[in-house]
Every structure is written in C-alpha cells, then in structure tokens.
Amino acid sequence: MATLPRRLGHLGLRVEPFTAEDALLATEIFARDHRRVLSLADRCCLATAIRLDLPAVTDDRALMALDLGVKV
Secondary structure, eight states: OOOHHHHHHHTTOOOOOOOHHHHHHHHHHHHHOTTOOOOHHHHHHHHHHHHHTOOOOOSOHHHHTSOOSSOO
C-alpha cells in the first residue's frame, strides 16, 4: 500500500514538514488577523507557503483578504 507522500508525489506534490520557524510565523499571522477568520490550519498553511516562497492553494476567500506577502 502506497503512503500518502508517495501518492501525492505521483500528483507532483510533496509533504512538507512544519517547522518551529513556521510556528512562529503562524503566531504573527494570528496577530494580524484582527477579524479572526483564519483557523490554525490556515495559518500553518500560509506560514509554510511564505517560508517556501510558494503560493498557498485554497478555496477559502478569507485567506485572500489578508496582505501577508504570499500569493493565495
């Protein structure tokens, strides 16, 4: 049975570890989210995208409303 990372790899995707740096950035994002529209998962996704300098892919328009220096 194929593991999730292997299955995602067949789609051209990879599993990326969440780092301590990402956690600190997710905390900074929380401080900038004055309307409290972002979940913890949203903030983790955005922080990782910022670190990797990659776009964050989502269908949640709330993420697009914040100016965080990452393409959503």
